[in-house]
Amino acid sequence: MERRLQYLNHREHKKIVPEKIDTVIVPVGTIEAHGVTPLGTDNIIPEAMAVPIAEEINALIAPTVNYGITRGLAGHPGTITITPEVFKAYMGDILEGLAANGFRKIIALNGHGGQTNELKDALFATSRKTRARTMLVEWWADTDEIRNKHLEREGGHGGSDETAAVMAIDSSLVKKDLYDEKQVAYYSRAYSAYPVPGSIIIYTEGDSSLNFDEDKCKAYFDAVTSKTTGIIKEVLAKWDLI
Numbered sequence: 001m002e003r004r005l006q007y008l009n010h011r012e013h014k015k016i017v018p019e020k021i022d023t024v025i026v027p028v029g030t031i032e033a034h035g036v037t038p039l040g041t042d043n044i045i046p047e048a049m050a051v052p053i054a055e056e057i058n059a060l061i062a063p064t065v066n067y068g069i070t071r072g073l074a075g076h077p078g079t080i081t082i083t084p085e086v087f088k089a090y091m092g093d094i095l096e097g098l099a100a101n102g103f104r105k106i107i108a109l110n111g112h113g114g115q116t117n118e119l120k121d122a123l124f125a126t127s128r129k130t131r132a133r134t135m136l137v138e139w140w141a142d143t144d145e146i147r148n149k150h151l152e153r154e155g156g157h158g159g160s161d162e163t164a165a166v167m168a169i170d171s172s173l174v175k176k177d178l179y180d181e182k183q184v185a186y187y188s189r190a191y192s193a194y195p196v197p198g199s200i201i202i203y204t205e206g207d208s209s210l211n212f213d214e215d216k217c218k219a220y221f222d223a224v225t226s227k228t229t230g231i232i233k234e235v236l237a238k239w240d241l242i
């Protein structure tokens, strides 16, 4: 069945929500420079990941929120940023709108670490106001083991992990020829620079090269998708006990 909300007719929506489906996934990202992958990497990854997750948990998928809060990379070509207060208010209206339309469980699948706090605030406020259950999930968090196993490198912004996810989704989006070690910035706590002096940012010193092996990238993306699915399923199951 069609699970993407914006492709449903409103009469179909009325029949489905909330009687047959009361859960919705909202992919959220931003537009910012990412090493050798597209400016929309943070939108492309959660949007693709939402498809198998929605099947698994019987959810609809709301349109992706494509613009987010970008700080350090603002100043790199093509990067766009939304003021945090504006983003939080806009997200709040979207989440409340979903609750008003009958969704009782709202899952924000975030693709961009620069807006975690604002998303949490908007999700919490929506839950208090509408009594809907709300959840933030960040697919890359707590996946070092999976990355080490499949990619054997350090990850980070535009690093091996995000690049592998885009490779798995559509390898033609990855511009391998554009990789240049000089665009890697090691982000130490000792400095903050605007813009960040590289569109690939690693947070732990180590091998920052990218893994372009398609099979390994696919295995990595399957593993992080299934880990993310597992986290969501566990929360949904425990919510049922409340």
Ligand SMILES: [Zn+2]
Pocket: 034, 041, 042, 111, 112, 157, 158, 162
């Ligand atoms: Zn990213």
